[in-house]
Amino acid sequence: MLLCDRAEYIKEMEALKSREEARWKDGFVSGAVYHGDTDHIDFLNRVYAINSQSNPLHADLWPSVAKFEAEIVAMTTNMLGAGQAGNTPDVDGAICGTVSSGGTESILLAMKTYRDWAGDKKGIAKPEMIIPVTAHAAFDKAAQYFNIKPVLIPVDAGYRANVAADRKAVTKNTIVIVGSAPSFPHGAIDPIEELSELARQQDIGFHTDACLGGFLLPWAEKLGYNVPPFDFRLPGVTSMSADTHKFGYAAKGTSVVLYRGEELRRYQYYTVTDWPGGLYFSPTFAGSRPGALSAACWAAMVAIGELGYLEATQKILETAAVIKAGIQEIPELHIFGDPLWVIAFGSGTLDIYKIMDYMTRHRWNLNGLHKPACVHICVTLRHTQPGVAERFIDDLKSAVAHVKQNPDEEGGMAPVYGMAATLPLRSVAGDMLKRYMDLLYKV
Ligand SMILES: Cc1ncc(COP(=O)(O)O)c(C=O)c1O
Structure with a gap:
C-alpha cells in the first residue's frame, strides 16, 4: 500500500466522522456516548495508540x-462495596472479577458461570434463571446461548421487580436471581436488598446488573441522593456487572464482571490441557483481546479519579432533574416511575412513537420502548452542556403540539412499534430485524 493511499483513507474517514459526530457531540443522543469531550477522547486515543499491539492473551509478552x-477490577470492587459491611472475605472469599468487552459479555459470562457452578455443586441439569421482564435483553440472550430456562417476573407500579412473584418462582432448578440497578427501559432500581436476601437464604446466586448504574450510583450515594443498597455490601449479592464503557467513561469495548469469591470466578474460566496447540486458557469468551482498550479503560479511571466521577455524576443528576421537571410540565406526558437519570415517558392521549418520530426529524435520537409504549432519554455528560436540557424540553413541547394537531400523520418508526406490540405479528417483527441485520452487511 502506498503512503498516499493511507492519506486518502484517513481523509475519507475524517469526512465520515465529521458527518456523524455533530449529532452526539451536540447532545442530541440518548446514552451511546457518555463523556465525549474532545480532550478526553484525544487522551484515550493516545493511550490506545501506545498500546495498540498488546494482547492480554499473552500476559508474558505484555x-x-x-x-x-x-487494577481496573480492584478499583471497581472498591467502588462497589468490597471490604465493607456484608462482605466477609474470610467466609466468602474476596470480591474479584475480570474485564470483559461490554455489558452483554459480562452478563453472558456471569450466567454461564452460574450454570456451571450449579451443575457442579448442586447437580442441576435443567437450570432456570429468574429475571424481571425489564432486565436487559442480554439475560435472554444468555438463556438462549447456554440453554437456561428464563423465568420472567412482572414489575410493580414503580417498574421494579415484584418480590412476591420472585419468591413464588423459585424452584429446585433455580441457579440465579437477577435484579437491575437500574434497568435499561425505565431506569428503575429493583429491590436488590429483598431479592438478594431471598437468594441467599436458598443458596441461590444473585446477580446485580449495574451495567448502567455501577459507575454512577456509588457517586450519587456519596452526593446524598437516595440510592437503595445494590452492591456487595449486601451479603446475598454474589455477582455484578458494571460497564466501564458507559459511565466509567472508557472507550467502547470494556466492562467489569465481579464475583463473591475466587471459587465462583473459576467457573467462568476456560482451560484445555490436551490440545495440540499447547496448554491454553482464557478468562472470558474471546481468545486474543485488545489490550489497548484495557489500557484506555485504566487510563480513563485513574485520570478521572473519584473527584472527577463525583463531579460528572452531580452534573448528570442535576441535568436529569431539569429534564424531569420539564416533562412533568407537559400535561400530555407522564414519567414512568421515579428515575434518577434514565427517564422514560409515555402519553395517555397521544401516540408516543409519533412524538419520538418528530424528535428524530429534529435531530434527536431517543430510545423507543414498548410493553408499555414509551420513549426514554438516558442522560449523559453530553446533555450537561449549556442549553441542551432546555432545548430538549422545547423540542418535546413542539413535538407534543405537532402530534396533537396531526394525529394521523404517517411514516417513521410508529407503525413498526405498533406491529411489534401485536402478538400475531411478533415473529414477523423478529424476522424483519434479522433482515435488517442482513442489510447492515451488504456492501
Ligand atoms: C442495564 C443494562 N444492562 C446491560 C446492558 C448491555 O450493555 P452492552 O450494550 O455494553 O452490551 C445495558 C446496555 O445499555 C444496560 O443498560
Whole structure:
C-alpha cells in the first residue's frame, strides 16, 4: 500500500466522522456516548495508540496489560462495596472479577458461570434463571446461548421487580436471581436488598446488573441522593456487572464482571490441557483481546479519579432533574416511575412513537420502548452542556403540539412499534430485524 493511499483513507474517514459526530457531540443522543469531550477522547486515543499491539492473551509478552486489568477490577470492587459491611472475605472469599468487552459479555459470562457452578455443586441439569421482564435483553440472550430456562417476573407500579412473584418462582432448578440497578427501559432500581436476601437464604446466586448504574450510583450515594443498597455490601449479592464503557467513561469495548469469591470466578474460566496447540486458557469468551482498550479503560479511571466521577455524576443528576421537571410540565406526558437519570415517558392521549418520530426529524435520537409504549432519554455528560436540557424540553413541547394537531400523520418508526406490540405479528417483527441485520452487511 502506498503512503498516499493511507492519506486518502484517513481523509475519507475524517469526512465520515465529521458527518456523524455533530449529532452526539451536540447532545442530541440518548446514552451511546457518555463523556465525549474532545480532550478526553484525544487522551484515550493516545493511550490506545501506545498500546495498540498488546494482547492480554499473552500476559508474558505484555505484563503491563495484566496490571491494568487487575487494577481496573480492584478499583471497581472498591467502588462497589468490597471490604465493607456484608462482605466477609474470610467466609466468602474476596470480591474479584475480570474485564470483559461490554455489558452483554459480562452478563453472558456471569450466567454461564452460574450454570456451571450449579451443575457442579448442586447437580442441576435443567437450570432456570429468574429475571424481571425489564432486565436487559442480554439475560435472554444468555438463556438462549447456554440453554437456561428464563423465568420472567412482572414489575410493580414503580417498574421494579415484584418480590412476591420472585419468591413464588423459585424452584429446585433455580441457579440465579437477577435484579437491575437500574434497568435499561425505565431506569428503575429493583429491590436488590429483598431479592438478594431471598437468594441467599436458598443458596441461590444473585446477580446485580449495574451495567448502567455501577459507575454512577456509588457517586450519587456519596452526593446524598437516595440510592437503595445494590452492591456487595449486601451479603446475598454474589455477582455484578458494571460497564466501564458507559459511565466509567472508557472507550467502547470494556466492562467489569465481579464475583463473591475466587471459587465462583473459576467457573467462568476456560482451560484445555490436551490440545495440540499447547496448554491454553482464557478468562472470558474471546481468545486474543485488545489490550489497548484495557489500557484506555485504566487510563480513563485513574485520570478521572473519584473527584472527577463525583463531579460528572452531580452534573448528570442535576441535568436529569431539569429534564424531569420539564416533562412533568407537559400535561400530555407522564414519567414512568421515579428515575434518577434514565427517564422514560409515555402519553395517555397521544401516540408516543409519533412524538419520538418528530424528535428524530429534529435531530434527536431517543430510545423507543414498548410493553408499555414509551420513549426514554438516558442522560449523559453530553446533555450537561449549556442549553441542551432546555432545548430538549422545547423540542418535546413542539413535538407534543405537532402530534396533537396531526394525529394521523404517517411514516417513521410508529407503525413498526405498533406491529411489534401485536402478538400475531411478533415473529414477523423478529424476522424483519434479522433482515435488517442482513442489510447492515451488504456492501
Ligand atoms: C442495564 C443494562 N444492562 C446491560 C446492558 C448491555 O450493555 P452492552 O450494550 O455494553 O452490551 C445495558 C446496555 O445499555 C444496560 O443498560
